[in-house]
Amino acid sequence: MLADPSPLLLDGRLVPAADGRTFPTIDPATEEVLGHAADASAGDLDRAVAAARRAFDGTGWSTDVALRARCLRQLREALRRHADELRELTIREAGAPRFLTFGAQLDAPVEDLGWFADLAESYAWETDLGRAEPMGMPSLRRVVREPAGVVAAVTPWNFPHQINLAKVGPALAAGNTVVLKPAPDTPWCAAALGTLAAEETDLPPGVLNVVTSSDHALGARLVADPRVDLVSFTGSTATGRAVMRAAAEHLKKVFLELGGKSAFLVLDDADLKAACSYAAFAGVTHAGQGCAITTRLLVPRDRYDEAVEITARTLGRLGPGDPHDDSTVCGPVISARQRDRVEVYLELALKEGGRFACGGGRPADRDRGFWIEPTLVTGLAADARAAREEIFGPVLVVLPHDGDDDAVAIANDSPYGLSGAVHGGDPDRARAVARRLRTGTVSVNGGVWYGADVPFGGYKQSGIGREMGVAGFEEYLETKAIAEGTT
Structure with a gap:
């Protein structure tokens, strides 16, 4: 061909x-x-x-x-x-x-x-x-x-x-x-x-x-x-x-x-394990190289440590892996240039007071290719650069929130507005939160918005x-x- x-x-x-x-x-x-x-x-x-x-x-x-x-x-x-x-x-x-x-x-x-x-x-x-x-x-x-x-x-x-x-x-x-x-x-x-x-x-x-x-x-x-x-x-x-x-x-x-720096909001009535596991999968699919991928994980403050444990454990099972393998979710990033860019942000996250709950660099068992481990960053403030700027790699930042109003405020406090996700136990409540997000697309409880008949685009600088x-x-x-x- x-x-x-x-x-x-x-x-x-x-x-x-x-x-x-x-x-x-x-x-x-x-x-x-x-x-x-x-x-x-x-x-x-x-x-x-x-x-x-x-x-x-x-x-x-x-x-x-x-x-x-x-x-x-x-x-x-x-x-x-x-x-x-x-x-x-x-x-x-x-x-x-x-x-x-x-x-x-x-x-x-x-x-x-x-x-x-x-x-x-x-x-x-x-x-x-x-x-x-x-x-x-x-x-x-x-x-x-x-x-x-x-x-x-x-x-x-x-x-x-x-x-x-x-x-x-x-x-x-x-x-x-x-x-x-x-x-x-x-x-x-x-x-x-x-x-x-x-x-x-x-x-x-x-x-x-x-x-x-x-x-x-x-x-x-x-x-x-x-x-x-x-x-x-x-x-x-x-x-x-x-x-x-x-x-x-x-x-x-x-x-x-x-670009985007989309937020994944976990409400306090959500199934935390299901929501955080889904967020981990979504965040590092195709090594996080998607403008609409949700890379800010917002979780209830009183369940922050539990959310970190669930998300890190899931990320640890997701790669990186050979993209030819049917089970691979997170493959390589596209180039050495992109890998270097991601590594700069990982270094920045540490300088800003963050820690890695998992990942944080190149996998030790791969000496060829452009690889970054699925990484979860904890301990950052919502206004840290690594929590606000698009990284375009398999890197999630987890942030605490104090209820629906606070979660919406954190999600909307961004120059971007491309996508987002809301997970909650009460569908009406989750839909109401989704309506408040200033983004062009929103997934509620795992809903998929992609389709030929669905308009895609962003608010603000997205x-x-x-x-x-x-x-x-x-x-x-x-x-x-x-x-x-x-x-």
Whole structure:
């Protein structure tokens, strides 16, 4: 399915970088070089944007709903046919635990393409507002929804298929053309998407372009390009600010899905063992490399020590482990750079007065790969940096609270507002607490909010706009009002 080196997808053709350059992609569990990807230059990016612009302005793609739906279903079928190869690729390149590839790391986002194809066919592209006489002038009015144009999709490495498809799927369904610029850490996942789109679908040339590169500056160049109409970015809050500044030059639409430091609230009537065990599992899944993962565990003060014991014991059974193993929950972090970042925060936690109830560093039995033990930090104040800043590793901080009001205040005292969780014995009480959290998604007593039909995004510095669901689809649309004079 995928050549080594993997190609770019430019204007419907699978091609190497113009200057022939490549860069390696690394297995984070072993540090083995898996292969190489085309290392695009500014010239390659220019070709991609030009192709997307031509395809939007000069073809019928933006108005042909039937073609768009057919192509999305073809892409879904192609991804299904190659699921076994893609599963192995995702485990090796992203370090994703195998069990996750049957959900959000692969299978779920592939199936979501069908939902967006269905939505495009059933969506109310025009709304009749009827006849009116503003200022005495008889008029027939309607509202038309149209694609935004050329979309720059800039994506991270942690859930490559999910995030790539969560942008490409609705953007194409809405009638846009796309230039996808994936993270340098997972180029093969994106190149596989481009390869299947080119070889196994009827997508017209230029509608989807995939540009892999080791140069982070290429993403900034794409965002700033005046031929791009809309930017869809997922990544850190710091980079999101830079994206907004670059997009402001041309006042283009921007969707941002950014960082999080989400809180897991255990109420005093909850089953403490069940809640803390669940929090441990959720907090270190995929080595904690998820923006919506709950990494602040808030527990009743009078049961703090018991909660620490339960959570630490559970974490001790969760890894780290080989991501190929069906039982692994916590695999490696993506790179040496990310491992070093996590270690800096672990050192900071100790300096701030914290202690490790378990973990706290690299596992002694692994001398290759980018590994961090599942770690529980105790003894920190709620305003400590390690308790407030996104670490993006398998690190939970446990904090005491003095009742529902205090727990909500601690949870909301954050620059972020992406996700959260509430566990309590009384469902009505737990729901009431969840309604008070200033976050875009909340899980109550283990409920799963992820789905193609569910809008995902954050409050505050966790982002702007929504991805997935009808709301996410509509991020890729413009609104036009048309009034026709009558006698």
